[in-house]
Amino acid sequence: MAGGKSKIIYTLTDEAPLLATCAFLPIIRTFTGPAGIEIEKSDISVSARVIAEFSDMLPENLRMPNTLAELGEKCLLPDTNIIKLPNISASVAQLKACIKELQEKGYPLPNFPEAPATDEEKAIAARYSKCLGSSVNPVLREGNSDRRAPAAVKNYAKKNPHSMGEWKQWSRTHVSHMHAGDFYHGEKSMTLDKARNVRMELIAKGGKTTVLKPKVALKDGEIIDSMFMSKKALCDFYEKELEDCRESGILFSLHVKATMMKISHPIVFGHCVKIFYKEAFEKHGALFKELGINVNNGMVDLYDKIKTLPESKRDEIIRDLHACQEHRPKLAMVDSAKGITNFHSPNDVIVDASMPAMIRSGGKMWGADGKQYDCKAVMPESTFARIYQEMINFCKWHGSFDPKTMGTVPNVGLMAQKAEEYGSHDKTFEIAEDGIANIVDIDTGEVLLTQNVEAGDIWRMCQVKDAPIRDWVKLAVTR
Numbered sequence: 001m002a003g004g005k006s007k008i009i010y011t012l013t014d015e016a017p018l019l020a021t022c023a024f025l026p027i028i029r030t031f032t033g034p035a036g037i038e039i040e041k042s043d044i045s046v047s048a049r050v051i052a053e054f055s056d057m058l059p060e061n062l063r064m065p066n067t068l069a070e071l072g073e074k075c076l077l078p079d080t081n082i083i084k085l086p087n088i089s090a091s092v093a094q095l096k097a098c099i100k101e102l103q104e105k106g107y108p109l110p111n112f113p114e115a116p117a118t119d120e121e122k123a124i125a126a127r128y129s130k131c132l133g134s135s136v137n138p139v140l141r142e143g144n145s146d147r148r149a150p151a152a153v154k155n156y157a158k159k160n161p162h163s164m165g166e167w168k169q170w171s172r173t174h175v176s177h178m179h180a181g182d183f184y185h186g187e188k189s190m191t192l193d194k195a196r197n198v199r200m201e202l203i204a205k206g207g208k209t210t211v212l213k214p215k216v217a218l219k220d221g222e223i224i225d226s227m228f229m230s231k232k233a234l235c236d237f238y239e240k241e242l243e244d245c246r247e248s249g250i251l252f253s254l255h256v257k258a259t260m261m262k263i264s265h266p267i268v269f270g271h272c273v274k275i276f277y278k279e280a281f282e283k284h285g286a287l288f289k290e291l292g293i294n295v296n297n298g299m300v301d302l303y304d305k306i307k308t309l310p311e312s313k314r315d316e317i318i319r320d321l322h323a324c325q326e327h328r329p330k331l332a333m334v335d336s337a338k339g340i341t342n343f344h345s346p347n348d349v350i351v352d353a354s355m356p357a358m359i360r361s362g363g364k365m366w367g368a369d370g371k372q373y374d375c376k377a378v379m380p381e382s383t384f385a386r387i388y389q390e391m392i393n394f395c396k397w398h399g400s401f402d403p404k405t406m407g408t409v410p411n412v413g414l415m416a417q418k419a420e421e422y423g424s425h426d427k428t429f430e431i432a433e434d435g436i437a438n439i440v441d442i443d444t445g446e447v448l449l450t451q452n453v454e455a456g457d458i459w460r461m462c463q464v465k466d467a468p469i470r471d472w473v474k475l476a477v478t479r
Contacts, residue, residue, distance in 0.1 A: 005036065005037075005038050006035070006036065006037045006038065007037065007038045007039075007040055007081070008028070008032060008037055008038070008039050008040070008081045008082070008083060009040050009041075009042050009071065009074070009080070009081065009082045009083070010025060010028065010039050010040065010041050010042070010083050010085075011041075011042050011043075011044050011071075011082065011083065011084050011085055011087075012041055012042065012043040012044065012045060012048075012085070013044060013045050013084075013085045013086060013087035013088075013136075014045050014046055014087055014088045015085045015086045015087070020085075021085055024085075025039070025041075028083070042067045042070075042071060043064070043067055044067055044068045044071065044087065044136055045087070046088065046090045046094070046095065046098050046131055047098050047101070047102060048064055048067065049066075049068055049130070049131045049135065050095075050098060050099065050102065050109065050128070050131050051063070051064045051102065051107065052064045052065060052066040052067065052068070053066070053127050053128070053130060053131060054109055054110070054127065057108065057109070057110070058107060058108065058109075059108075062106070062107055068135070068136060068139055068140075069139075071139065071140060072139040072140065072142075075139070075140055075142040076142060082140060084136070084140055087136050088259070088347075089132075089133045089134045089135070089137075089259030089260045089262065089347075090131060090132055090133065090135075090259070090347075091132070091133075091258065091259055091262075091266075091297070091345060091346055091347035092112070092114075092132065092266070092296075092297045093297055093298065093300060093301070093345050093347065094347060095112060095128060095131055095132055096112050099111065099112055099128075110124050112124075112125070112128055113125045113128075114292050114294060115292050132262045133259055133260060133261070133262025133263075133425060134259065134260040134261075134262065134422065134425075137260075137415070137422060138418045138422045138423060141415045141416060141422065142416060142417065143416050143471070144412065144413055144414055144415055144416045144419075144468060144471055144472050144475055145411065145412070145413035145415055146410070146411075146412055146413075146475055146479055147410065147411040147412075147413070148408065148410040148411070148479075149408045154408055157403055158403065158404050158405070159404075161402070161403035161404050162360070162403060163360075164360055164362075164400040164401065164402070164403065165360060165361040165362025165363070165364060165372075165400065166362045166399075166400060167362050167363055167395040167396055167399055167400050168362070168396075169396050169397070171362070171363045171374055171392075171396055172248060172250050172374040173250070173358075173363035173364070173374045173375055173376075173377070173392060174376060174377070174389065174392060175377045175378075175379065175385050175386075175388050175389040175392065176241045176244075176376055176377070176378050176379075176385075177378075177379055177380060177381065177382040177385035177386065178233060178234070178237050178380045178381070178382055179382065180233060181229065181230035181232070181233025181234065181237070182229050182230075182233070182234075182380055182381050182382050183227040183228070183229050183264075183381060183383075183458075183460070184227075184381065184382050184383050185382070186227050186228045186229065186230070186451065187225050187226070187227035188225060188226050188227070188449050188450075188451070189223060189224065189225035189226075189449075190223070190224060190225075190448060190449060191221065191222070191223050192218055192219070192220060192221060192222045192223075192224065193220070194220050195217075195218060195219050195220045196218050196441050196442075196443070196448075197215055197216070197217055197218070197441070197442045197443060198215070198216050198218060198224075198439050198440060198441055198442060198448060199211055199213060199214055199215055199216070199439075199440050199442055200212045200213035200216070200427060200429070200437070200438070200439055200440075200461060201437075201438050201440060202429075202431060202432070202433075202435050202436070202437050202438075202453070202459075203435050203436045203438065204433050204434070204435040205433070205434050205435055210432070212429050213426070213427055213429075213461075215442065216427065216461070216463070218463065219465055219466065220466070221465070221466030222463055222464065222465050222466060223463065223464045223466075223469070224439065224448070224449070224461060224462070224463045225449070225461065225462050225463075226437065226439055226449035226450070226451055226459070226460075226461055227451075227459075227460060227461075227462070228431075228437065228451050228453050228457045228458060228459040228460070229264070229268070229380070229457060229458045230454065230457055231271065231454065231455070231456030231457050231458075232454065232456075234268065234271055234380055235271055235275055237380060238271065238272050238275040238276075238378075239275060241376065241378050242275065242276065242328055242329060244376070245329035245376040246327070246328060246329040248329075248376065249329075250329070250373060250374045250375050250376055251329065251330055251331065251332045251365050251367055251373045251374070251375035251376070252328070252329040252330065252331055252332065252342070252375070252376055252378065253331070253332035253342050253349070253354075253358075253365055253375045253376065253377050253378065254269065254272050254342055254343070254349065254378050254379075255349055255350075255351040255354050255355055255377055255378065255379045256268055256269050256346065256349075256350075256351060256379065256380070257350055257351050257352065258346035258347060258350075259346075259347050259350060260421070261421060261425075262425055263424075263425050263428040263429075263458075263460075264424075264428050264458050264460060265346070266296040266297065266346050267296055267430055267458055268380055268458070269296060269298070269346040270294070270295045270296035270297075270346075272343075272378070273295040273298070273299060273343050274295060276324065276328055276343065277321055277324045278324065279320065279323070279324055280317065280320040280321050280323070280324050283320060284317055284320065288302070291305045291306065291308070291309075292305065293305050293306075295343075296346070297345070297346065298343060298344050298345035298346050298348070299341070299343045299344055299345075300344050300345050306318075329376075330367060330368065330373075331343065331368070332349075332365040332366065332367070332375055333365070333366045333367060333368055334348045334349065336366050336367065336368055336369070336370040337370070339368070341368075351379055351384065355377065355379075355388050358375065358377065359388075359391055359392065359395060359401075360400075360401075362395075362400065363375070363392060363395065363396075410479065412472060412475045412476045412479065413472075414464065414468060414469065414472040415468075416465075416467075416468035416471065416472075417465050417467075417468050418463075419463075419464045419465070419468050420462050420463075420464055421462060423462065423463055424460050424461065424462045424463075427460055427461040427462075427463075428458065428459070428460035428461075429458070429459050429460070430456065430457075430458055431453045431454065431455055431456065431457045431458070431459055432455060433455045434453070434454045434455055435452075435453060436450060436451070436452055436453070437450065437451045437452075437453045437459045438450045438451075439461060449461075
């Protein structure tokens with residue numbers, strides 16, 4: 001550090017196994033100690049962040065500082081070095097499990113309000129939401145990312161290749177994505193010619209204006225966009241793909257990123273579950289609403305909440321759910337032995353982990369009988385979906401990738417200063433009624449971007465500042 005002893009901050013996260021975190025630290029100290037570099041630990045795990053967020057409600061001996069906010073400030077300093085270990089982007093189910101565990105250990109934390117009604121419940125929900133999804137990365141990633149495999153790591157992988165499943169040219173595995181109505185097809189963008197303060201508003205068909213985001217401060221040269229995903233187009237897409245999958249006789253699998261994309265993708269996930277079990281949701285919809293069931297959190301939420309019902313009613317619901325499965329395709333499994341399906345929880349199948357795993361397995365996923373089958377990989381967003389389809393096309397034609405000979409692809413990522421989706425979470429909304437969604441200059445009243453939206457559509461705004469874009473291009477050229 002400037003004017004003092006050099007320091008590296010070592011983060012404690014929810015990395016599994018914890019043994020890896022504990023084993024790596026002494027290795028770092030062995031190398032840095034002789035150079036006089038101090039290693040400082042900083043706990044940014046989900047539990048630590050929950051405790052910090054509610055420290056004002058806790059007795060003094062249980063309080064913790066907001067270490068994530070402190071690291072965020074340090075990231076702005078040029079002499080800060082942080083080793084950030086893998087951290088989870090917590091789903092609602094994971095956050096609730098964390099809260100329950102802390103409560104059992106004597107922390108008097110409030111319960112997570114699933115349907116906040118009072119001002120107090122809304123305030124608690126807002127505080128807990130700071131611990132959901134990709135909460136760490138937007139704070140610590142003040143710079144863009146430059147990811148590459150060191151030569152030693154790559155050479156080790158070549159000498160000790162992991163197993164690869166065999167690809168067949170006649171494999172029926174494929175990717176299905178939306179061709180209209182997704183975020184990509186509904187995007188409008190602009191580059192700002194001056195600094196502006198804007199608001200996000202919805203003008204309903206009846207003329208009522210609802211302000212969804214009162215103020216977003218934007219800089220000169222910043223790029224913003226307005227995009228939405230159509231609920232109708234999404235549900236029609238699911239219906240079509242479910243029927244196509246059933247006729248094809250392959251597994252149905254849904255691949256989203258409901259952890260990092262903590263507002264939009266749980267909704268996308270939930271619609272698929274409700275379409276799959278449509279008849280059961282139509283029959284029991286009122287009861288499900290009364291119980292506070294939200295399958296945006298997965299089928300685990302439904303099964304947990306119907307436990308409170310009389311056995312006869314619970315059995316009726318389960319029978320109706322099973323009846324839906326009779327005319328639907330078989331689901332890919334997360335754990336065949338335990339009967340955990342792709343729909344169990346939105347954080348069980350994360351696209352950037354699940355798709356590489358499927359490709360490494362020869363394009364197959366696990367069925368309920370513990371055997372592997374070809375599958376339809378459904379990912380509504382057309383952007384990254386097409387990349388995975390190209391990988392599948394390559395493997396069908398050329399065979400499996402060979403870790404002993406294949407190269408690597410360095411990744412230069414645009415993410416500095418909450419770029420793109422990293423900063424979109426507080427500007428993402430599920431539209432309540434048909435109308436016009438506008439991004440408006442607060443000072444002049446000028447409508448910068450506008451969209452016609454319908455009830456249930458997901459509308460969001462992303463932003464990217466000028467400096468991160470210039471640095472991103474520079475990294476790509478120079479590195």
